[in-house]
Amino acid sequence: MRDNSYSAVMARRNQIMKSAVGLDYSQFESGGIGFDYEGMMAATGLSMPQVTEVMRSFNVGDTPLLELRNITALARRYAPEGFGARILVKDEACNPSGSFKARRAALSVHMAREMGYRGVITATSGNYGAAVVSCCAKAGLKCIVVQECYDSRGVGQPEIIEKARKCEALGAEVVQLSVGPELFYVFLRLLEDTGYFNASLYTPYGIQGVESLGYELTEQCRQKFGRAPDMVVATNAGGGNLTGTARGMQKAGCGAPVVAASVDLKGLHMASDTQFNRKSFTTGHTGFGMPFSTWPDRSDVPRSAARPLRYMERYVTLTQGEVFYMTEMLSILEGMERGPAGNTSLAAAFCLARELPQDALLVVQETEYTGAGKHQNAQLAFAREHGITLRVGDPAEQVPGQSIVLPEHPGQLRAAEVDLNRLRRSLIHRALTDSKDMPGEADLAFLAAETRTSPAFVRQVITQLLEDDNETK
Amino acid sequence: MAKQGDWVLIKSTILQPDQRAPQVPGDTAGVPLVQWVKGRLTADADIGQPAQVITRTGRLVSGALVEEAPAYRHSFGSFIPELLKVQEGIRRAMWGGEDRP
Numbered sequence: 001m002r003d004n005s006y007s008a009v010m011a012r013r014n015q016i017m018k019s020a021v022g023l024d025y026s027q028f029e030s031g032g033i034g035f036d037y038e039g040m041m042a043a044t045g046l047s048m049p050q051v052t053e054v055m056r057s058f059n060v061g062d063t064p065l066l067e068l069r070n071i072t073a074l075a076r077r078y079a080p081e082g083f084g085a086r087i088l089v090k091d092e093a094c095n096p097s098g099s100f101k102a103r104r105a106a107l108s109v110h111m112a113r114e115m116g117y118r119g120v121i122t123a124t125s126g127n128y129g130a131a132v133v134s135c136c137a138k139a140g141l142k143c144i145v146v147q148e149c150y151d152s153r154g155v156g157q158p159e160i161i162e163k164a165r166k167c168e169a170l171g172a173e174v175v176q177l178s179v180g181p182e183l184f185y186v187f188l189r190l191l192e193d194t195g196y197f198n199a200s201l202y203t204p205y206g207i208q209g210v211e212s213l214g215y216e217l218t219e220q221c222r223q224k225f226g227r228a229p230d231m232v233v234a235t236n237a238g239g240g241n242l243t244g245t246a247r248g249m250q251k252a253g254c255g256a257p258v259v260a261a262s263v264d265l266k267g268l269h270m271a272s273d274t275q276f277n278r279k280s281f282t283t284g285h286t287g288f289g290m291p292f293s294t295w296p297d298r299s300d301v302p303r304s305a306a307r308p309l310r311y312m313e314r315y316v317t318l319t320q321g322e323v324f325y326m327t328e329m330l331s332i333l334e335g336m337e338r339g340p341a342g343n344t345s346l347a348a349a350f351c352l353a354r355e356l357p358q359d360a361l362l363v364v365q366e367t368e369y370t371g372a373g374k375h376q377n378a379q380l381a382f383a384r385e386h387g388i389t390l391r392v393g394d395p396a397e398q399v400p401g402q403s404i405v406l407p408e409h410p411g412q413l414r415a416a417e418v419d420l421n422r423l424r425r426s427l428i429h430r431a432l433t434d435s436k437d438m439p440g441e442a443d444l445a446f447l448a449a450e451t452r453t454s455p456a457f458v459r460q461v462i463t464q465l466l467e468d469d470n471e472t473k
Numbered sequence: 474m475a476k477q478g479d480w481v482l483i484k485s486t487i488l489q490p491d492q493r494a495p496q497v498p499g500d501t502a503g504v505p506l507v508q509w510v511k512g513r514l515t516a517d518a519d520i521g522q523p524a525q526v527i528t529r530t531g532r533l534v535s536g537a538l539v540e541e542a543p544a545y546r547h548s549f550g551s552f553i554p555e556l557l558k559v560q561e562g563i564r565r566a567m568w569g570g571e572d573r574p
Contacts, residue, residue, distance in 0.1 A: 182497075
């Protein structure tokens, strides 16, 4: 009889993961801080044309790149003379399951089938669940989706309930849990009991799938506008969207800056039972974006393929009210209803466009489907029922978990800049764990790549950290 | 009474408060980790009583019967006047004081 206590199952996690992902992560380890990231990313053995072929076999990708002419015109009214880039959006809601996550799922489900797994499990409360189920439906594989859905009173977040419905509509078994990080424990037990494949969001398969998005949008810009994009904005949570997109752009020969955008949920604890239903965004927010940027390996695989600080040029945050406002703008000016969370990058783009000249191409690299539960009306009604104050005013006055302020006019939208060096220092600090020594050259180079800086910068940060450490003693 | 073979929702406790992960915040640590699963009943059962189901992937799961023929009740929510106000403001900012024909 297996010991299924929390501690015993957690102690078996590496062993469970190894058989559930079909990838031995130890082969990429260096023994120090660093590991062979590019070696791991090459583990799929698939070239970009092969990845595209897999995408097409699931009817994923090849989504339209649309120019948002009215939103561009409006942004220009709030920009200096000659400024206000052309805002384009990659309409990823056109994927079979309604979001870019289809790309992340397609390669994973393809690998699961190739390796002979009978089923697939994924732990997600987001669009990724429907994406995995959609591909499993096509591949004839069984599928279980594990969600964090309810608080301890049994009150469910409407967006997550909608995603459960969609997963069930496409044929999945959905396991719903109350709030807490022990979801991972339930997930591990399910993997062990079923022997299914772990379609983690953070394997090389998942991220290489997203590379097709960056590659595609670059090629589409060239075809439609005769040039590569000048800036790309990606909504950032676990980091895979940004990582995959940037890598795909690079593979298409485009080095344009990639900007991360998250909804600011500062002050809300993600594992808190009482705060769970006080947020109106279940993804695309800083509650995931910050910790996953500074510690990518907190994910459900030994080494995450999503390492956003390697690719991020800037990181901006928007308020919940600003993103809801932008979602309304997309409806009322462009005639497109798309889900709120995916429009975080659109809200950022509306602000960033004002910094770029009018002939620049600014690409918002995703949209997502909307509907009952997910829609801004559903989210705001739910927030109001739970005592959140909602008003129209200055969005800068909002307090996450207490109030949502919808802007009065477009000029109030502000993309707040995150200090990337603070995140970089935090990543380096975390990587050192308890070490009291300066790492060797190889690890310094690894950390420089991890933070998109130089070994000299990393050395300086560590020197400071060690000095501070000595002073506290 | 739900009959054998009916499609139902069951609920079970996975971890009691004293079994929860050490890192969870105080409010979460004070409540159990609960799981909800849907499936077909393996035997007749009453609401609130112990029940066992076969899930869509063929797993046998036990818990307490919560709902027969479980429905989706999420919606677009009640009317939010602020969203209408925002839409009107955006149209004005774009097209001017009068809505363009």
